[in-house]
Amino acid sequence: MKDVGEYDGAGEATIFDRSRPGRTATAQLAPETLASLPPELRRRRRPELPEVSELQAVRHYTRLSQKNFSIDTQFYPLGSCTMKYNPRGSNHYAMLPEFLSRHPLAPVSMGQGLLACLYELQQMLCEVTGMEGVSLTPMAGAQGEFAGVAMIRAFHRARGDAARNEIIVPEAAHGTNPATATMCGMKVVEIPCNPDGDCDLEALRRAVGVNTAGVMLTNPSTLGVFERSISEIAAIARQAGALLYYDGANLNAILGKVRPGDMGFDVMHMNLHKTFSTPHGGGGPGAGAVGVGRRLLPYLPVPIVGRDATGYVWLDERDLPETIGRLSAFMGNVGVLLRAYIYMRMIGRDGMRRVAEYAVLNANYLLARLRRAGFEAAYPDRRASHEFILTLKREAAERGVTAMDFAKRLLDFGQHAPTVYFPQLVPECLLIEPTETEAKETLDGFVAAMTAILAETVTDPERVKTAPHRLPVRRLDDVRAAKHLDLVWKRPPGGDS
Amino acid sequence: MAFIPHTDQEVREMLGAIGVDAIEALFDEIPADLRAAPLAGIPPAATEMQIGRLMSERAARDGRALNFIGAGAYEHHIPAAVWAIATRGEFYSAYTPYQAEASQGTLQTIYEYQSMIAALTGMEVSNASLYDGASALAEACLMAVRANRRAKTPRILMPRAVNPAYRRCAAAIAGPQQLLFESVDFDHESGRTAPDALESWGGADIAALVIQQPNFFGSIEEAGRLTDWAHAHGALVVAVVNPTSLALISSPNEWGQRGADIVVGEGQPLGVPLSAGGPYFGFMATRMEYVRQMPGRIAGRTLDLDGRPGYTLTLQAREQHIRRGRATSNICTNQGLVMTAATIYLALLGATGLERVAAAACARTEELVARLARIDGVRPAFSAPRFHEALLRFDRPVGPLVDALARLGIAAGYDAARDYPELGHTLLVCATETKTAEDVLRYASALEALR
Known part of the structure; x- marks a missing residue:
């Protein structure tokens, strides 16, 4: 006897495979006769959606969830992603029924409690970043980047300086930086990094000029080290008439210790789903709030929460006529913003600083232990920030075991893999970010797994190269996926209709 | 410490493994002149209980409106x-x-x-x-x-x-x-x-x-x-x-x-x-x-x-x-x-379930429009067949009406005059399957009483 959902060698059944004509799921509404809709406007062919019982749907998606690694079930040291614990309290109180049932266009008089939270969140984000104003509306880091570069563009244009159409980014930057610059109609100029991981100042001096609109930097950088020449970079940018953009991807490393505004940045985005611990949700929803210095205040995306004699109000295009505009139909990912607000209130003033301190402690501890276990650090003379890079170029050259093989084998040990092959300039790299919420014994467990795999690369390299072995599927054929595109379910030939 | 598991003993062991005396030493690459002052603008930590109470109070103050707004976001029952x-x-x-x-x-x-x-x-x-x-x-x-x-x-x-x-x-x-x-x-x-x-x-x-x-x-x-x-x-x-x-x-x-x-x-x-x-x-x-x-x-x-x-x-x-x-x-x-x-959601509803939601929303909106159009000075703006939303034309500005209805806990609709001034005083309304005949009556009676 085979359970309906049991693995049968053909992969987990899809919800469509479980469908039977005429089966209904949840308590349905009664049928309705519709006089108002003329027949010629009606749909001709019914959409083929699954017909399953409520139990079947619940069991199917519960089973699917169990095939995921997640923070709640595994150590998840995915570099550059800040996979820290997402407090359940943040989720619970952001999902109070009154917040969930509020229509975005309901009068503000019916939403003063919620607007108070958003207003205070704007203020707290200004405080931790040293910025003058914040807009909460971008729905992810990439949208925050878009808003930031669009504001840089608007600033130069308002001064009649439309020739500034270049954005400078270090070659180690996240791919979103150049992609964003392109979306904003800018040209991308990439500059190299020094062997010690800092920005190449000479290359920067050569790159800036009358066409430079802005310089985008991540600090600590994507190489997992603090950019020590940040003040010189800010001076070079300023002298060239360019604005300085802070990519907040790594804000977790410096929270409460250094503020982007104090480092000379004019504009930045924050990934609230990283630093302020809102859930990553299997790929969103995030929130990419933007902060700006005084010069860019008029260009912030709308809406923003303001305050007048009547209470909290939305500020929109009428209040900020020079705004870069609207990035969503309403107010971005409000529910995510509430979770960030609750998290910030729970950790409080001293908790901010502790986030950075323990994130950096965990990273440096893990780096020290892994080096002692025989791994090579990409920047051995540098202090790690909240994350660090190992390079497996020696293992790849000598034993043919790549960073990807290591990543896949780690899954067998119940550890989510670090980020692999980013940044691209470090060969065979693993970018490892433990975060502050992990206990010492969890880090020790990761070291043990890494040590065991390193030994396997000598004793049984095939075992590593063909990993994973203990997951629901073996290594998947990505080339086939792209060559024989199968993107939607189709009824198998001869299946019932 | 909220969400940080380290004991003092563990911190000492970890610092020892790194080879430094204090956590602060791990920040030694950051120039001293850039170090932040304490974040005076951030309140001290609150417990989950305290923040829970604050959020519950704020939520209760906002309450739950009887909602007739659509305009791009629609209230449906969620299993x-x-x-x-x-x-x-x-x-x-x-x-x-x-x-x-x-x-x-x-x-x-x-x-x-x-x-x-x-x-x-x-x-x-x-x-x-x-x-x-x-x-x-x-x-x-x-x-x-x-x-x-x-x-x-x-x-x-x-x-x-x-x-x-x-x-x-x-x-x-x-x-x-x-x-x-x-x-x-x-x-x-x-x-x-x-x-x-x-x-x-x-x-x-x-x-x-x-x-x-x-x-x-x-x-x-x-x-x-x-x-x-x-x-x-x-x-x-x-x-x-x-x-x-x-x-x-x-x-x-x-x-x-x-x-x-x-x-x-x-x-x-x-x-x-x-x-x-x-x-x-x-x-x-x-x-x-x-x-x-x-x-x-x-x-x-x-x-x-x-x-x-x-x-x-x-x-x-x-x-x-x-x-x-x-x-x-x-x-x-x-x-x-x-x-x-x-x-x-789609797995639970299937095509039949979604059809019934759509048909019910369509029917409730027709009932709402018919009822509101009986009020003097209110009529549908357009003649084309519609789905679950309608633009109503009023004989006076709708802003004050919307505000007055909000005080009664009714989110009356979206004032479209700003986007379409040439149409005069207009309100975009929507009723989905979540609305009953009583809800429609409550809205219509409240609106009538304002006139």
């Missing part, structure tokens, strides 16, 4: 199972499925979602979601310009009957890439985009025509005629659709001779709470021939080393982490968890 499953930690606290073997749950869910969106829209392929309906329209316009190789000018015809917030968002996101948005008027009697209004663009080079169905006023457009006109003039058709309506109304593949080319919309009606505006998700579907122009994640079914089926992210060469400055978009992480909820 309890939807978010009970979606907020399981394995979905909630996972990240983008880069390690496919450890993310089969998320990846298969995306594949099923893509299948459901393709079925609903009648299109061949779907991506794994975008941020929301408005930004999805912006991405669709950019995609149409890439996909339409015949058009030399990045010109998009954008009817004024398209949601004004969507038009503003598309201009903000696609504007910097020099897209030209040209306005097309609507017929003031029917409330539909008039095919005649397109004729002045007959000789122009056009990349795409946008058709919102139903349009912002709730009116059902003559989508077939508009689609055929666009195709006859070398333009692609970008459809903006309400997913609930697709259970009843012609799907975009059925429009005109060839159907729409790119279909986007707001996914919120599919099991996502109103939540003051988000998180929602945008959906996007298209023809297979345009799949490489599509932005966003896409999951595909493939085989593993042993020849067994499994799922992975595919066509990643379109995306920023590979192609950097030449990617189709900068979008990466977007609305995964919300998409998961919508997949569960």
